[in-house]
Amino acid sequence: MPHQLWTQSYGKSRVRIAKVDRDADVHQYTELSVDVELDGDFDAAYTQGDNSLVLPTDTMKNTVYAFARELDPCELETFAWTLGSHFVENFDHVSHAAIKITQTPWQRLVIDGEPHPHAFSGSSTERQTCHAVITAPTKDGEDPEGAIECGLEGLTLLKTTDSGFSKFLKDEYTTLPETDDRIFATTLTAKWVYNDTPDDWRGIRDRIRAILIREFAARFSPSVQATLFEMAAAVLDAEPAVEEINLAMPNLHRHLINLSPFDLDNPNVLFLPTDEPHGNITASVCRERPEEAHAHDHG
């Protein structure tokens, strides 16, 4: 056979659900978008048009609906794990199930100082994320294994001072002036894994988020790189359950506007916000450097 299927995955993306917990007078509201992806012995579908082992992606969607009815989806990690385990446990030919959940946050409205029992605002770009990959056990009777990566995205932060960039490498294409005072703006994406099951999945999320924000603002930033590392290291310092954390921090430039043509000075007060081009800084920080050679990620 001259060519063969090498890798495959198939699934359903953007399965949206909203669940209202009405058990008490004070309602809870959870809104998620779920992606399901299966890997395993699906070769015949590709190479022979044989669908007999293909669970329809429409069925995956229905499964999300049914599980969201019966379980509490607001703890993303356990919902993802249970959902993914269903597929590897019920279908022998499924070797891996990947569940990605993106949660849209809705904040309870506070009106005249009082939390409202059932009204919420949803004007945030921030999202809570969870990506679980469940692997079928290699031997009968064993439990599925897996990995859960937690995270957040769309958290936009800015400081108007306490940031500089100087003493950098220069070549014949370098025109950037050194500065010891610039605006630092970023939209943070964070992903992390635990070395142990946390007692309180939502509590540790909230703490990690608070640490990232606090460290961003805490002290002078000599570069995005240095602040990124401080933010990641502070999470590892404060939370022993976090084994590794990856932060992506685009440098969303605010360029100083040249006002000299209009006989005006600009002592770091007026800036041009711009979306493109933008810098991109990404790094993973872990507790202990694995012995293998330094890994490179050009994804």
Next chain:
Amino acid sequence: MPHQLWTQSYGKSRVRIAKVDRDADVHQYTELSVDVELDGDFDAAYTQGDNSLVLPTDTMKNTVYAFARELDPCELETFAWTLGSHFVENFDHVSHAAIKITQTPWQRLVIDGEPHPHAFSGSSTERQTCHAVITAPTKDGEDPEGAIECGLEGLTLLKTTDSGFSKFLKDEYTTLPETDDRIFATTLTAKWVYNDTPDDWRGIRDRIRAILIREFAARFSPSVQATLFEMAAAVLDAEPAVEEINLAMPNLHRHLINLSPFDLDNPNVLFLPTDEPHGNITASVCRERPEEAHAHDHG
């Protein structure tokens, strides 16, 4: 002459600026996108390729920069008015200048209970808006006239109960069941005009916003229409300076998911959020109905 220029406008859109007020240890940060649009005697540019009265849109951009340096742009209304007046006062052939400002809100970070002096978060989809149209005076020596419309957009609100829709008109295409309990979600756009210059432009904005949110959540909603009217009326009741207010409230449906194929009930707990199609309800409410015939806006 076989055809003529009937209407025109030209200008610059999406002129972005960020201004840092560093006068005190506690910084203020303002981020705006400004549109400038001029109308007047520009016919020769269109019909004869004569640019002698065309102020370049690049110059409009520079003017925004220079005015933002010299003025305080964070009071949107006075910034828009001053900017627009510049064009009608300095150029006799400009009959109208329209300035539209969209403000990206940045919230001061609160870290360990303390407001941070120079760090902010900007993860909100909400925007504050201001649209000023300045008209050249018809007689020499008079001041320019104008109108200022204030507003907000991107304010997403939801309530999980206290909303229904029943006893509506039915025809042969109606399949919607009546309900006395549904989710009500919307992304509010509000625009209003004042009958007098407010003492505190920012204070009244904040109060209007708070009233809109409070009324959205306040009581049972028999329809988007009724709640929209209550929200608008409450603003007019509380703020005598508001002459008219226009609200656009899309009905961002959360459809009840049918779980009966899986032998599951769904007592108003699991919903499908969807962006399309969506309902659209828009209305203006004013203090006193003008005597002219009911106006229709199909814009």
Next chain:
Amino acid sequence: MPHQLWTQSYGKSRVRIAKVDRDADVHQYTELSVDVELDGDFDAAYTQGDNSLVLPTDTMKNTVYAFARELDPCELETFAWTLGSHFVENFDHVSHAAIKITQTPWQRLVIDGEPHPHAFSGSSTERQTCHAVITAPTKDGEDPEGAIECGLEGLTLLKTTDSGFSKFLKDEYTTLPETDDRIFATTLTAKWVYNDTPDDWRGIRDRIRAILIREFAARFSPSVQATLFEMAAAVLDAEPAVEEINLAMPNLHRHLINLSPFDLDNPNVLFLPTDEPHGNITASVCRERPEEAHAHDHG
């Protein structure tokens, strides 16, 4: 009563349909997004929570589906007219129905030189549009009246030369250099109305589109304004059925990049494409100037 409903409209947006005409071996495929909006005597819904005259927006959606099944939706104008007429003819309290249709174009695939009978590509940002407003007759027995505006949007055009901008008005904020050779890029939105019912709605659309493209490219452009006017005038010249045409042409700048820091010249070869800020030129051209004063549109 202290405040009153002044204007209102309500409806359903983004009702999407795809229709396959399978009557012949060669299939036709039409894909539309339809907005329906009604105006009329809906005050009680707003002011009294009385839904008895409110046709649900869900019913509007169903009506679009049923009409799309029974009619040929690919002639946008007649489909919009018939749909809108349904609402004003069947509901006495509906004074106006506005139908907006946006068509996603799908091009038949040509494979090895042969048009394929049922495969299409849909990778275009261009859209065909139609906006019909149907007004209830003021007297019984009369037919509804109305207006149809046809158009297109998302047609992106660029020329690498034969464009300049010079001899323009300068003030103290002007820094733009004059040029007799620049790149001219725009994304055209066109809207026009007919003074008579065209024989062939699709034919005249295609001809208007071809004229707009041809004139854009035809000769030296001294300004966006002048080229816009030539494009509009050419449509009026060639198509007597067109009464008025409105063109919106943002100036999507390609700025010359300064390469002198790298000891490189840049004889109009390397440019920076940018989305913001951008110029905005909009004008309407009609056959004959109405006698009323020059109209201004600051929308």
Next chain:
Amino acid sequence: MPHQLWTQSYGKSRVRIAKVDRDADVHQYTELSVDVELDGDFDAAYTQGDNSLVLPTDTMKNTVYAFARELDPCELETFAWTLGSHFVENFDHVSHAAIKITQTPWQRLVIDGEPHPHAFSGSSTERQTCHAVITAPTKDGEDPEGAIECGLEGLTLLKTTDSGFSKFLKDEYTTLPETDDRIFATTLTAKWVYNDTPDDWRGIRDRIRAILIREFAARFSPSVQATLFEMAAAVLDAEPAVEEINLAMPNLHRHLINLSPFDLDNPNVLFLPTDEPHGNITASVCRERPEEAHAHDHG
């Protein structure tokens, strides 16, 4: 040491350029967005705030500009390779340079049957892509090594018939009916690598694209999976220089609309286009299965 930098990359994204080749009367126009990303010995920047080995991302942008002036950027692969090699060859501490190029296609306008010398349309969502990773040689005097992945994205295809999905796996959550006639719509992303340097980089791109489109439309599709495999296999069959190809084909559903409430049938003529949820099918097909275990990609 309690925590260490594990992986990093930094660079500049969305560096946009437009180049006009004016050497002949017939102009060529190329528009690209370039991402540059460097890996190597950058640890001190993260852990010690030492920028001495950090080439600013602004310099990367300038390098793209200078190289685009001096080279012909329209052959994406050689431009990416040369650009990436510059960084690994000039900076000993850079171990890898990744260059990602996305090309916006501009089609030459054909007016009255004649190709226009300098006017183009750019209304396509399709993009040509190239991702080159250049690795520093491990020994002095050796050339850098690297890999180039070519591709396209945003190519939207649809067929109105000759597609079905039946005899699939069913469980208690399956409600999808079997069908032997449905609409098949997708937006194709393709990525491939060569086993040898092609003689004509642009020629082979065009041929691969044509094969993908032809096979999509060629015959009955029993599933997205089977058609995806046929498309990939046809490329490998026709182009010996292609070693492996990865296709991602979301299933952009067109659901049959139930018209029975309105006493209308729907013999596969009226469909609801929807963006979410959507199926996702991704697979790589290669010439020869490597001996290692079947690889899984849950990316």
